[in-house]
Amino acid sequence: MNATSRSGPIRPSDGPGTxxxxxxxxxxxxxxxxxxxxxxxxxPHRGGVADRETAIVTxxxxxxxxxxxxxxxxxxxxxxxxxxxxxxxxxxxxxTVETDGGLRVAVGSAPAEGKLPTRVIEPSEMxxxxxxxxxxxxxxxxxxxxxxxAEHLILYEVYIPRGTWAGWPPHRHDGIxxxxxxxxxxxxxxxxxxxxxxxxxxxxxxxxxxxxDFDEVAVAHDGDAVLVPQGYHTSVxxxxxxxxxxxxxxxxxxxxxxxxxxxxxxDHTWIEADWTAGAWDLxxxxxx
Numbered sequence: 001m002n003a004t005s006r007s008g009p010i011r012p013s014d015g016p017g018t019x020x021x022x023x024x025x026x027x028x029x030x031x032x033x034x035x036x037x038x039x040x041x042x043x044p045h046r047g048g049v050a051d052r053e054t055a056i057v058t059x060x061x062x063x064x065x066x067x068x069x070x071x072x073x074x075x076x077x078x079x080x081x082x083x084x085x086x087x088x089x090x091x092x093x094x095x096t097v098e099t100d101g102g103l104r105v106a107v108g109s110a111p112a113e114g115k116l117p118t119r120v121i122e123p124s125e126m127x128x129x130x131x132x133x134x135x136x137x138x139x140x141x142x143x144x145x146x147x148x149x150a151e152h153l154i155l156y157e158v159y160i161p162r163g164t165w166a167g168w169p170p171h172r173h174d175g176i177x178x179x180x181x182x183x184x185x186x187x188x189x190x191x192x193x194x195x196x197x198x199x200x201x202x203x204x205x206x207x208x209x210x211x212x213d214f215d216e217v218a219v220a221h222d223g224d225a226v227l228v229p230q231g232y233h234t235s236v237x238x239x240x241x242x243x244x245x246x247x248x249x250x251x252x253x254x255x256x257x258x259x260x261x262x263x264x265x266x267d268h269t270w271i272e273a274d275w276t277a278g279a280w281d282l283x284x285x286x287x288x
Contacts, residue, residue: 007201007216009224016040020225031250034108034185039099048094053112055153058084063099068118079189079244083123090114110250112151133275136168146259154249154258163239169268170232176206179263182251184228193222195241203231232265
């Protein structure tokens with residue numbers, strides 16, 4: 001991987017404490033901050049920002065989020081086993097994440113004005129859908145996406161069978177070609193740690209600030225994060241590992257406008273009409 005890659009991957013540090021810490025400054029953008037915290041008994045994590053909304057997603061373990069006089073119990077055995085609560089914290093509200101044992105959480109934020117109250121989003125409120133087909137068949141959980149309320153934050157959790165593509169057809173949301181401007185972090189988990197993910201960000205045509213040759217492939221492992229600084233993007237899991245990823249997005253879309261779709265690469269949208277069209281049955285060619 002090129003050391004100058006803007007896409008990453010960004011590797012986690014050893015725990016406990018903060019495993020990943022992506023700031024707008026380190027990412028080279030304006031909106032999304034993202035962190036993974038490994039919280040242990042007796043060492044709570046405290047947060048809250050005056051001008052940013054925050055969404056807290058449980059990755060694994062059990063504990064509590066304390067905010068606005070509420071004590072929100074959170075628990076998740078694994079991202080591969082169940083969906084967990086999301087705790088939404090508006091700007092200017094402090095919160096504490098604590099546990100009696102161990103608790104790993106994702107904490108992401110984006111600029112906001114404080115138009116919405118603290119809220120707990122239950123899994124039963126999250127829309128689940130099956131997208132794609134063929135070798136791009138996956139489950140998408142709308143963890144904090146419209147119509148669930150936030151000012152700018154958008155969250156998805158996606159489940160991808162091994163050897164399968166996600167984000168296909170490739171899509172962009174960088175303000176180019178009529179797309180909305182959204183920054184995005186991918187946090188990857190694999191059910192077999194020897195596996196890996198290939199994630200590509202690329203420009204086909206116009207790029208941001210004249211960077212029309214942008215094309216990066218990040219090789220991510222279990223627990224890594226990848227950025228989407230611009231362009232079309234898509235990911236594929238290696239054949240031996242099922243893949244999960246958590247997306248945090250934010251940018252120019254606000255409130256109900258967060259439902260605005262990205263721009264899909266026109267060369268690849270044909271497959272949506274029939275995901276089996278042109279697929280090979282083996283063997284393809286005879287030898288006698």
